[in-house]
Amino acid sequence: MTNIKELVKVFDGELYDLCYQLVNDNENMEDIFQYACENLLAPPENKTIKIKSYFSPAEIDEYESVFRDSVSGMLSSTVKKCDYGFILPEDFYRTLWQGYQANFTTKKELAFAFYCTLIDAKIPYRYLGKPLNMDNEMYKELLEKNKSSIDKIKYISKTKFRQKTEKASLVLHCLDEIESYESKAVVLSRAFDLLSTRLTPENFDIDDFIRQIDKI
Numbered sequence: 001m002t003n004i005k006e007l008v009k010v011f012d013g014e015l016y017d018l019c020y021q022l023v024n025d026n027e028n029m030e031d032i033f034q035y036a037c038e039n040l041l042a043p044p045e046n047k048t049i050k051i052k053s054y055f056s057p058a059e060i061d062e063y064e065s066v067f068r069d070s071v072s073g074m075l076s077s078t079v080k081k082c083d084y085g086f087i088l089p090e091d092f093y094r095t096l097w098q099g100y101q102a103n104f105t106t107k108k109e110l111a112f113a114f115y116c117t118l119i120d121a122k123i124p125y126r127y128l129g130k131p132l133n134m135d136n137e138m139y140k141e142l143l144e145k146n147k148s149s150i151d152k153i154k155y156i157s158k159t160k161f162r163q164k165t166e167k168a169s170l171v172l173h174c175l176d177e178i179e180s181y182e183s184k185a186v187v188l189s190r191a192f193d194l195l196s197t198r199l200t201p202e203n204f205d206i207d208d209f210i211r212q213i214d215k216i
Contacts, residue, residue, distance in 0.1 A: 004032050006049070008040045013051030015040075015118060020054040020111035029110075034093035037117060038124045055108070063112045067104070071116040074099050079122055089127035132185050142186040149174050149187050 004022065011018050026032055055063075078096045081087040087095050100113045117123055152174045161167045178184045
């Protein structure tokens with residue numbers, strides 16, 4: 001593991017070439033795969049170990065076209081299996097890597113799957129618990145039941161405050177007044193429907209959040 005710990009901090013080169021070097025130099029990849037996914041979060045600042053070039057730009061384009069969707073599907077499936085309790089959270093990376101080994105035959109294919117995983121927004125994986133599922137009828141019923149809470153949030157959005165925390169605290173207070181977990185989820189889901197298409201994590205702002213809720 002010493003090698004991967006050093007490389008993560010100081011490698012100089014393309015990330016997909018680093019992935020190939022790790023796959024090529026190590027037979028047991030499960031621990032290395034997990035360590036990289038959990039710790040390789042940004043390019044190193046101190047680049048002292050040069051990584052050889054194993055992929056040409058044309059190869060990367062080909063692998064993107066042929067394998068990217070498969071990797072994304074396997075990753076999403078493994079995330080869902082963990083979230084819903086079919087796989088233990090501590091077995092996430094081991095299960096995912098074993099899935100790659102079963103579906104990708106060459107070192108370059110495995111390296112590309114490794115690379116796609118590292119750059120995916122779902123990595124590093126965080127187990128948050130089982131998501132709430134709800135049928136449409138129940139959703140509509142709870143939406144109507146909690147209309148007053150949404151109306152309060154709309155009112156907050158029309159009020160001027162000096163600080164964002166003042167407005168945010170009142171929104172949280174509205175949520176605290178909602179009795180059931182299911183109802184809270186329904187109220188928030190109405191805001192998230194709009195936020196997911198109009199806002200990104202990079203430009204998220206609480207004032208925009210409130211304005212979007214006002215349009216529900």
